[in-house]
Amino acid sequence: MQTATILVVDDEQLIRWSLVTRLTDIGYRVVEAGTAAEALERHAEGVDLVLLDYKLPDADGLSVLKRIKEADSDTLVIMLTAHSSVDMAVEAMKAGAYHYANKPFNLDELVLLVEKALETTSLRREVRVLRATQAQPYSIDRLVGESDAMVGVRNMLRKVAVSPASTVLLTGESGTGKDLAAKVIHYASDRAARPFMNITCSALPEALLESELFGHERGAFTGADRQKHGLLESADGGTVFLDEIGEMMPMLQAKLLRFLEERTFKRVGGTADIRVQVRVIAATNRTLEDEVKRGHFREDLYYRLNVMPIVMPALRERPADIPPLIAYYVDSYNTEFRKRIRRVAPSAMERLKTYPWPGNVRELRNAVERAMLLAEGDELTLDHFPVVEKRTGELDESVQLPASGIDLEQLERSLVVQALQRSGWNQTRAAALLGVNRDQIRYRIEKFKLEKSV
Numbered sequence: 001m002q003t004a005t006i007l008v009v010d011d012e013q014l015i016r017w018s019l020v021t022r023l024t025d026i027g028y029r030v031v032e033a034g035t036a037a038e039a040l041e042r043h044a045e046g047v048d049l050v051l052l053d054y055k056l057p058d059a060d061g062l063s064v065l066k067r068i069k070e071a072d073s074d075t076l077v078i079m080l081t082a083h084s085s086v087d088m089a090v091e092a093m094k095a096g097a098y099h100y101a102n103k104p105f106n107l108d109e110l111v112l113l114v115e116k117a118l119e120t121t122s123l124r125r126e127v128r129v130l131r132a133t134q135a136q137p138y139s140i141d142r143l144v145g146e147s148d149a150m151v152g153v154r155n156m157l158r159k160v161a162v163s164p165a166s167t168v169l170l171t172g173e174s175g176t177g178k179d180l181a182a183k184v185i186h187y188a189s190d191r192a193a194r195p196f197m198n199i200t201c202s203a204l205p206e207a208l209l210e211s212e213l214f215g216h217e218r219g220a221f222t223g224a225d226r227q228k229h230g231l232l233e234s235a236d237g238g239t240v241f242l243d244e245i246g247e248m249m250p251m252l253q254a255k256l257l258r259f260l261e262e263r264t265f266k267r268v269g270g271t272a273d274i275r276v277q278v279r280v281i282a283a284t285n286r287t288l289e290d291e292v293k294r295g296h297f298r299e300d301l302y303y304r305l306n307v308m309p310i311v312m313p314a315l316r317e318r319p320a321d322i323p324p325l326i327a328y329y330v331d332s333y334n335t336e337f338r339k340r341i342r343r344v345a346p347s348a349m350e351r352l353k354t355y356p357w358p359g360n361v362r363e364l365r366n367a368v369e370r371a372m373l374l375a376e377g378d379e380l381t382l383d384h385f386p387v388v389e390k391r392t393g394e395l396d397e398s399v400q401l402p403a404s405g406i407d408l409e410q411l412e413r414s415l416v417v418q419a420l421q422r423s424g425w426n427q428t429r430a431a432a433l434l435g436v437n438r439d440q441i442r443y444r445i446e447k448f449k450l451e452k453s454v
């Protein structure tokens with residue numbers, strides 16, 4: 001377990017010194033404050049427990065207690081009260097103090113109180129993390145987002161999960177949540193108690209993938225010294241997730257199609273037909289139609305898989321999901337890194353909302369993780385997000401003037417139209433994509449006589 005951080009707030013230096021020395025000796029990380037203002041500042045940097053004097057030069061301890069509890073209800077506060085003030089102690093408990101100690105206090109007793117209090121927080125925290133991660137590992141709510149597109153996806157996943165559909169095809173760019181969606185389908189279905197098996201088709205050579213999927217008989221090939229069940233057999237009653245199906249070799253595509261149509265297969269080197277009851281969820285970030293046209297993917301398999309298609313939309317097409325996703329990851333990294341980030345600066349949020357997120361939710365998650373590791377206060381600012389901070393449109397050699405030249409006006413018009421389309425005609429967002437302000441976008445809408453319907 002990590003060392004707990006304790007904040008000692010008292011304006012009397014001697015008291016502070018004795019507490020700090022003792023608590024540091026035991027091995028705690030201790031920070032101190034002599035005023036209410038300082039106390040709130042230190043608290044914002046992240047502490048687990050506060051020893052708080054009831055009387056401070058710039059405010060009374062009770063109001064500090066309330067502010068601390070407002071900022072983070074998980075912080076434990078032990079009030080240090082004067083002997084006579086029973087009312088004060090009662091008030092403090094009502095306001096959410098964990099306990100109180102009368103001054104002058106017995107240092108040993110106080111240390112015991114601190115230890116007991118910290119035990120409670122770490123338990124509480126553990127319980128919460130367990131609840132969040134284990135109880136419902138892949139409930140449908142794990143897919144964060146309030147955009148119409150995401151609400152639609154969640155409804156679809158719910159329906160598909162409880163339907164008799166034996167195959168599902170998940171498509172979408174990298175990082176849009178296909179893996180997550182596959183698990184969500186499995187755990188929302190009546191197959192949840194049966195296995196969920198997962199294989200990435202591009203990760204193995206064809207022969208190995210075949211025997212992983214369908215199993216093999218003893219002696220089927222050199223080294224096959226015993227019979228082996230494949231994933232389809234092991235997952236009987238459950239779900240097999242075939243990731244990157246677009247990369248599956250043609251011979252295996254044929255064998256998979258046969259299985260999907262007949263629900264039976266033969267192990268490699270075997271003659272017996274084996275019947276299993278599994279749902280196959282296939283995923284790809286390629287456009288399978290294109291792969292079919294190019295002759296890389298069997299058309300019949302494509303049609304068989306495409307009976308129940310679910311498209312995971314790119315993040316840039318649903319910017320409304322960006323703030324809730326950021327809030328979600330800030331919350332989870334607050335717990336994981338024991339940080340206390342409370343806000344994202346509006347200027348940063350504006351940029352985060354207009355950045356196109358080519359890596360989708362995965363990129364956003366990584367950006368928030370990085371920002372949280374960098375941040376020291378309680379706010380994430382633009383500085384913490386180098387990806388979006390960089391002028392996104394910085395042109396370099398990748399944009400080359402063709403030898404035949406271009407029509408600058410036409411190019412400008414085309415870029416403005418694209419920005420407007422991508423932002424759903426939100427002028428502020430379109431402006432941000434082009435690195436201009438809203439007036440400049442308006443001017444160009446006028447100039448090129450652009451209309452939403454076209």
Ligand SMILES: Nc1ncnc2c1ncn2[C@@H]1O[C@H](COP(=O)(O)OP(=O)(O)OP(=O)(O)O)[C@@H](O)[C@H]1O
Pocket residue numbers: 142143144145172173174175176177178179180181284285312361362365
């Ligand atoms: N709507 C969402 N809500 C919460 N987390 C999400 C959401 N979508 C994706 N994620 C998270 O983003 C990360 C990437 O998602 P995932 O691995 O499912 O993407 P993918 O579509 O399978 O990508 P790839 O094609 O690269 O395999 C994961 O950590 C996942 O939990």
Ligand SMILES: [Mg+2]
Pocket residue numbers: 178179243
């Ligand atoms: Mg994936």
